Amino acid sequence: MLEEIPDIVIGRLPIYLRALTNMAVNGEKLTTSSHELGERLGISSAQIRKDLSHFGEFGKQGTGYHINYLIEQLRQILHLDREWPVALIGAGHIGHALASYNGFQHRGFRIAWLFDNDPAKVGQMVGGLPIQPITEMVETLNREKTQMVVLAVPAAAAQEIADQLAQTYIRAILNYAPVHLNVPPHIHVRHNDPVIQMQRMTFYLDTSLAVGSR
Amino acid sequence: MLEEIPDIVIGRLPIYLRALTNMAVNGEKLTTSSHELGERLGISSAQIRKDLSHFGEFGKQGTGYHINYLIEQLRQILHLDREWPVALIGAGHIGHALASYNGFQHRGFRIAWLFDNDPAKVGQMVGGLPIQPITEMVETLNREKTQMVVLAVPAAAAQEIADQLAQTYIRAILNYAPVHLNVPPHIHVRHNDPVIQMQRMTFYLDTSLAVGSR
DNA sequence: TAGATTGTTAATCGATTAACAATC
DNA sequence: TAGATTGTTAATCGATTAACAATC
Missing domain, CATH: 3.40.50.720 (NAD(P)-binding Rossmann-like Domain)
Known part of the structure; x- marks a missing residue:
């Protein structure tokens, strides 16, 4: 669905990435949900799912998102998979x-x-x-x-x-x-x-x- | 018309204020227009006029805005008329x-x-x-x-x-x-x-x- | 299975822009 | 006066949210 991504969506991806990285470092869990991530950031879960849907399907019904996998995907999307x-x-x-x-x-x-x-x-x-x-x-x-x-x-x-x-x-x-x-x-x-x-x-x-x- | 100002409008006022202050310091002119200000900032003139209209009428048809007066008004609106x-x-x-x-x-x-x-x-x-x-x-x-x-x-x-x-x-x-x-x-x-x-x-x-x- | 959560659609909400009468 | 520019309205555009079928 990579066609015309609104810049405002791009602007939220680094926020998601930062929060996910913090989750990964604290390392309590391997997965999270749009609801949990949104609660942390004061963003609606629907918005998080919508934002991610511009780039692909990264989650699983019932269980949510694998944190490290989503981090890796966001890094690729944002071209942060290099220095x-x-x-x-x-x-x-x-x-x-x-x-x-x-x-x-x-x-x-x-x-x-x-x-x-x-x-x-x-x-x-x-x-x-x-x-x-x-x-x-x-x-x-x-x-x-x-x-x-x-x-x-x-x-x-x-x-x-x-x-x-x-x-x-x-x-x-x-x-x-x-x-x-x-x-x-x-x-x-x-x-x-x-x-x-x-x-x-x-x-x-x-x-x-x-x-x-x- | 002071009723429910969108935060996104508030967010642009300091930008306007900074640009107007720069204009005043350079001091070529006493007035400016929404068109001129918008051109400098990459913002449409309509948006600038709409933003300002939330707080009152600060311009004059035909001549635009008195720079120092608009600066003073913006400072009051943003509560910057103090330290x-x-x-x-x-x-x-x-x-x-x-x-x-x-x-x-x-x-x-x-x-x-x-x-x-x-x-x-x-x-x-x-x-x-x-x-x-x-x-x-x-x-x-x-x-x-x-x-x-x-x-x-x-x-x-x-x-x-x-x-x-x-x-x-x-x-x-x-x-x-x-x-x-x-x-x-x-x-x-x-x-x-x-x-x-x-x-x-x-x-x-x-x-x-x-x-x-x- | 039952519960949870996704991805997506359609509806809602809000912001931007175009246009123009008013008027300096 | 003639030209320029405001403030405002209505139309357009875009973003957010609610809801839910799909499915893990």
């Missing part, structure tokens, strides 16, 4: 935190290159990786046919770098800069601006308890 | 990066407290803030009536802390731990797991260029 090398651009606070983060390894990614435009930083090691000059970025990415970058540079520099990335094989950008990026349609962009997430929640906060009101 | 004190929990790599991040100040937030469970870290200064023992977290949050936290602790510790937060005035959690949190319905949770964002994009990557396939 994606990722270039990290920007060696500031966020770049340092990401380069040192050990949560990528077992989830399909490896920070393979680290670039910064500050000559004083070039050559320094961060998370076992040498900082390379940004002037070499395009050449390196093209040579390595890299498809994904994490962009952790100041807002003012982000669009210019995105323009350079458009000249490479890059097709996915995780953008930490608090600015919208304009890119050609073949490049996917996901934004990671914590303030946007926080501002989305203040709407619901109790303003009678608010401090610092002016 | 929200936020507790940061976890002083690891991410906690350090966030505590040192200077992008909160002008967007409605201030990291006011920093907690960690490592006695060796307690007392150290990070981003001008002393690390406090996690054992004092609940008491401090209750005394200060804090409503928002950023949770940057290991996955294994996140749910336990969330349970403690449920005993306080906290109503919003920005969760950096790569695990789903179960919280009472009055607490809003937004997740910030970069790997989830990255895994969502690999579906679209060119697997013929993929490295490390097994």
Whole structure:
């Protein structure tokens, strides 16, 4: 039934995968059901079954889903049955935190290159990786046919770098800069601006308890 | 028309606000239109007008929206016309990066407290803030009536802390731990797991260029 | 077998878009 | 005025949910 998968469905698969992996690690059981998974995640069981049905039939009536089998299938669907090398651009606070983060390894990614435009930083090691000059970025990415970058540079520099990335094989950008990026349609962009997430929640906060009101 | 605002509409308002603020800073013009704003953001002009119409009438036929006025209105709608004190929990790599991040100040937030469970870290200064023992977290949050936290602790510790937060005035959690949190319905949770964002994009990557396939 | 749970269909629900009268 | 753009309505589009036959 692989025809036209809604992106919103794709967006839930990593959530399912993460929950299933946690189940597998805790390892109480070999199987789970759409009901149990949905309960954990606050998602309806019907939605989980519908989402999975876009890709095939992974369960058994009466018993549900074999956890490890479903994990393996989701990894294949999402192309996570390999390790994606990722270039990290920007060696500031966020770049340092990401380069040192050990949560990528077992989830399909490896920070393979680290670039910064500050000559004083070039050559320094961060998370076992040498900082390379940004002037070499395009050449390196093209040579390595890299498809994904994490962009952790100041807002003012982000669009210019995105323009350079458009000249490479890059097709996915995780953008930490608090600015919208304009890119050609073949490049996917996901934004990671914590303030946007926080501002989305203040709407619901109790303003009678608010401090610092002016 | 303030009756039942869809959360998906709320989610776009901070995006609009960020783009408008950038426009105001660059300061070429005093007004903009739903068409211009939508073009920048890849959103239809009709959607922008519809979203705003939930809250009032902010534009003028023929001329569009006064940028600074719309910014002010959005800030009021989102309760950003004040400074929200936020507790940061976890002083690891991410906690350090966030505590040192200077992008909160002008967007409605201030990291006011920093907690960690490592006695060796307690007392150290990070981003001008002393690390406090996690054992004092609940008491401090209750005394200060804090409503928002950023949770940057290991996955294994996140749910336990969330349970403690449920005993306080906290109503919003920005969760950096790569695990789903179960919280009472009055607490809003937004997740910030970069790997989830990255895994969502690999579906679209060119697997013929993929490295490390097994 | 009896109970449980899938995959799928059809109905419902909600969000987006097109179009346009109103009007600056 | 003429052109531009709003706010809103109705139509369209898409996503979620309820229900159930199939079957392990």
